[in-house]
Amino acid sequence: MNGESFNGAGRKQYSLQLFSLIELLIVIAIIAILAAMLLPALNKAREKSMATACSSNLRQMGQVFQMYTDTYDDWLPPSIDYSGTYNRWQSYLYSFFKPEVPLAQENWHTNSPARLGTPYAFFRCPSQKLEFACQHFGINHYVNGAAAPNDGIRTLKKLSRPSARMLVMDCGTLNGKNSGGTDITQDYSLGMHQADGRLYIGRRHNDGPDILYCDGHVDWKRISAVPADWEDYFWGFGVKN
16 A cells, blocks of 8 residues: 655655555455455355256156157156167166167266266256266156066156156165165166165255156155155055056
């Protein structure tokens, strides 16, 4: 800062007074405090934006499911085709969404070993820090748990309350690890890990998953509000309609 004084002849003299070390440290401390106050708000806004993008992806997925079932007489794609191809539900849906892409087990994400690629299009949750392809979304095992394209009950029109039955939602594991503490790639469906309860349900959005329901609408639940009873209508285990 500038200091101003007058000499004996009345002329102004200027002297330069630099910030002391203490003053500099105070300024740095103030900046650090302001940054610490703003950072949580910025992180919250960023997560809100990613959660909104996740919901948007699920809505688009719901529209593609609707077009798929309209085309195939109300049949959903299988969770996984164990008849020999091992194509997952994402593979069927992506080839339907992009007819120019051949049906293949790995067609719905960047082609890398052991399904470690980033999912394409609406198969990706932006909040998923782990890029494991199968750890983004899982399909309800009790809605389309059939193993082959023409086997099992996988129709939506038979549901009496499609707005209450989960179709797809965020999947993952607690902290990205299984119950033994090992990093894993989560399965393609949700609901068959009854011994582990809610462990395999994603909780990336404010401690809960975004959920696509069978009627096409998308909602969010806190992890504690997701029914743990697999016979609850939300899951539909043993429920015919």
